[in-house]
Amino acid sequence: MAKQRKEYGKSQWLMVWYKLCENKFALISLAIVVLMILMAIFAPLIAPYPYDEQNYDAVMVDPSLEHPFGTDQFGRDILSRIIYGSRYTIFIGFGCMIASGIVGVTLGILAAYYPKLDNPIMRFLDVFGSIPDMPLLMCLILIMGLNLRNLLIALAIYYTPGYARITRSKVLSLRNEEYVEASIALGASDRHILIRHILPNAMAPIIVRFTLSTGGSILEAAALSFIGLGIQAPAPEWGLMISQGKQFLSSYWYMAIIPGVAIIILTYALNYMGDGLRDALDPRLNH
Amino acid sequence: MENIMLSVKDLKKYFNTSSGTLHAVDNVSFDIQKGTTLGVVGESGCGKSTLGRTVLHLLPATSGQIVFNGRDISKVSKRELHELRKEMQIIFQDPFSSIDPRMSVEQLIAEPLQIHKLARSKDEIRKKVHEVMDIVGLASRLANSYAHELDGGRRQRIGIGRAIILNPSFIVCDEPVSALDVSIQAQILNLMQDLQQERQLTYIFITHNLSVVKHISKDIMVMYLGCTVETCDAKELFKKQYHPYTKALISAIPRTNPDPNHKRILLKGELTSPIDPPDACRFAPRCNYACEECHRRAPALEEVEPGHFVACHRVREINGL
Numbered sequence: 131m132a133k134q135r136k137e138y139g140k141s142q143w144l145m146v147w148y149k150l151c152e153n154k155f156a157l158i159s160l161a162i163v164v165l166m167i168l169m170a171i172f173a174p175l176i177a178p179y180p181y182d183e184q185n186y187d188a189v190m191v192d193p194s195l196e197h198p199f200g201t202d203q204f205g206r207d208i209l210s211r212i213i214y215g216s217r218y219t220i221f222i223g224f225g226c227m228i229a230s231g232i233v234g235v236t237l238g239i240l241a242a243y244y245p246k247l248d249n250p251i252m253r254f255l256d257v258f259g260s261i262p263d264m265p266l267l268m269c270l271i272l273i274m275g276l277n278l279r280n281l282l283i284a285l286a287i288y289y290t291p292g293y294a295r296i297t298r299s300k301v302l303s304l305r306n307e308e309y310v311e312a313s314i315a316l317g318a319s320d321r322h323i324l325i326r327h328i329l330p331n332a333m334a335p336i337i338v339r340f341t342l343s344t345g346g347s348i349l350e351a352a353a354l355s356f357i358g359l360g361i362q363a364p365a366p367e368w369g370l371m372i373s374q375g376k377q378f379l380s381s382y383w384y385m386a387i388i389p390g391v392a393i394i395i396l397t398y399a400l401n402y403m404g405d406g407l408r409d410a411l412d413p414r415l416n417h
Numbered sequence: 418m419e420n421i422m423l424s425v426k427d428l429k430k431y432f433n434t435s436s437g438t439l440h441a442v443d444n445v446s447f448d449i450q451k452g453t454t455l456g457v458v459g460e461s462g463c464g465k466s467t468l469g470r471t472v473l474h475l476l477p478a479t480s481g482q483i484v485f486n487g488r489d490i491s492k493v494s495k496r497e498l499h500e501l502r503k504e505m506q507i508i509f510q511d512p513f514s515s516i517d518p519r520m521s522v523e524q525l526i527a528e529p530l531q532i533h534k535l536a537r538s539k540d541e542i543r544k545k546v547h548e549v550m551d552i553v554g555l556a557s558r559l560a561n562s563y564a565h566e567l568d569g570g571r572r573q574r575i576g577i578g579r580a581i582i583l584n585p586s587f588i589v590c591d592e593p594v595s596a597l598d599v600s601i602q603a604q605i606l607n608l609m610q611d612l613q614q615e616r617q618l619t620y621i622f623i624t625h626n627l628s629v630v631k632h633i634s635k636d637i638m639v640m641y642l643g644c645t646v647e648t649c650d651a652k653e654l655f656k657k658q659y660h661p662y663t664k665a666l667i668s669a670i671p672r673t674n675p676d677p678n679h680k681r682i683l684l685k686g687e688l689t690s691p692i693d694p695p696d697a698c699r700f701a702p703r704c705n706y707a708c709e710e711c712h713r714r715a716p717a718l719e720e721v722e723p724g725h726f727v728a729c730h731r732v733r734e735i736n737g738l
Contacts, residue, residue, distance in 0.1 A: 307514065308509055308511060308514040308515040309514065309515050309516055309517040309518075311475060311509075311515075312507070312509055312515045312516075312576075312579070313517075313528070313532075314475060315473060315475055315502065315506065315507045316502060316506075316528065316529045316532050316579065316583075317498070317499045317502030317503070317529075317532050317533060318528075318532045319532075322532060326517075326520075326528070327517050330517075330519045331517070331518070331519055
């Protein structure tokens with residue numbers, strides 16, 4: 131790998147990939163995230179039972195070959211519910227990432243490029259940033275109504291200010307780079323400079339923010355489901371499964387612990403992936 | 418005089434800072450003939466780079482007139498400026514920070530063509546880029562490499578390639594070699610001189626290195642704190658200097674044959690502040706010859722000898738003219 135790196139003409143993104151490959155934790159995390167996404171897409175093919183099939187002959191049975199993670203109080207296979215539940219988790223995590231990412235990055239660019247918009251946009255976002263996460267999310271969901279779409283909107287609103295702030299500061303500093311001035315001297319338009327120079331160079335911190343906030347939004351969504359303001363039963367959402375399992379914690383702990391472990395694995399994987407990406411994208415560590 | 422490429426009159430560039438108005442460039446005038454080089458020298462912070470950038474409209478001028486190729490370009494619309502960029506280019510000092518780290522050599526040199534939509538197809542762009550790479554001495558195997566993989570000299574060749582691909586007639590060279598090793602400096606300077614001869618380019622060559630400027634310039638303008646203190650033909654300036662500041666500058670050039678009798682003129686003190694300067698000679702606080710008048714009134718440029726202009730009240734006295 132070291133030999134390949136010395137060659138001319140390797141793009142910086144390829145170098146990032148090499149660097150990421152050297153970080154075992156990040157690579158394993160990447161594999162876990164990819165597997166989870168595949169699991170969500172192909173859930174009906176993988177899951178041994180439908181997620182809502184009740185079987186009163188096998189209520190709360192211990193893990194066995196038939197039910198690797200056991201069954202819940204209605205005799206539903208926990209493994210199948212975990213597999214189907216990944217669909218909600220992945221959808222919320224990545225949906226929130228894309229929605230808040232697009233809105234936040236756009237607002238950040240506008241604030242950095244047009245001084246007149248800077249204060250209105252940033253102070254407006256500060257209002258959302260100043261309220262602690264749970265009260266803000268609960269208020270937004272209760273105002274808009276309880277459903278998956280509104281849960282996603284509320285989470286996207288909560289994560290937007292972070293993207294906007296990080297983009298704004300990065301764009302502000304990049305605007306003063308000499309290569310941007312060089313491009314102006316060539317006669318480049320604002321749009322050209324933004325697309326060709328500023329965005330590619332601002333991408334590194336934004337990408338890391340993407341992965342970190344995805345893990346965060348998954349946790350927030352699970353927490354909201356746990357307190358009953360997220361996805362409603364009988365959907366196999368992981369947070370909701372913990373909430374339902376907590377009353378059987380002393381007698382039959384599989385119900386609460388297994389979805390909990392699933393959440394932990396996915397958020398840890400996303401965070402380690404983000405850490406690895408951050409290191410790989412840092413040119414000071416690269417050369 | 419005909420054949421003048423660029424004529425600047427009373428150019429001023431002031432910056433508003435929290436502690437007052439900073440006079441970066443104050444009443445600077447000069448003419449450059451087609452195909453020649455004007456060397457602008459002065460110590461750090463004397464407004465050389467600001468002058469170059471103001472001429473190119475990278476910074477808006479506070480007042481003054483810029484006539485380019487017989488056309489007044491002091492006030493131009495956005496569209497006119499866009500067209501003008503093809504004619505006037507800049508080579509930056511630091512080839513490390515003036516090149517986008519995420520673009521390959523080919524992309525970097527092709528960028529001006531894309532901005533001005535001067536090529537119709539990808540093949541045409543490629544062909545032109547490789548022609549320019551050949552001219553500036555970049556091997557074509559480097560086309561897909563990135564700036565961080567190249568040394569300073571090669572990076573500066575990219576900067577020169579970006580400047581000349583639009584076929585400009587006038588280039589501001591903002592200390593293009595000061596960030597490079599001495600051995601590479603010579604290569605880059607030779608490249609720039611070859612380009613000048615082939616393409617009849619006109620340069621403003623900004624530098625603090627007097628040996629470099631002697632090598633490349635036809636005329637030299639010495640600046641001190643935003644003002645011109647002396648300007649004349651390059652060869653003449655190295656023979657006889659009339660302004661006390663220029664004398665000090667020339668005497669500070671390291672010599673290849675040290676002469677024990679050679680006395681260097683050492684200037685005392687620091688640069689005075691360019692913020693709200695008084696109407697006086699800017700050099701007076703550090704000048705060995707300063708008299709009362711120097712502190713009361715700013716000297717104007719006067720023609721001491723044909724083609725040799727000096728801004729000093731006591732120039733005749735000091736030099737016995």
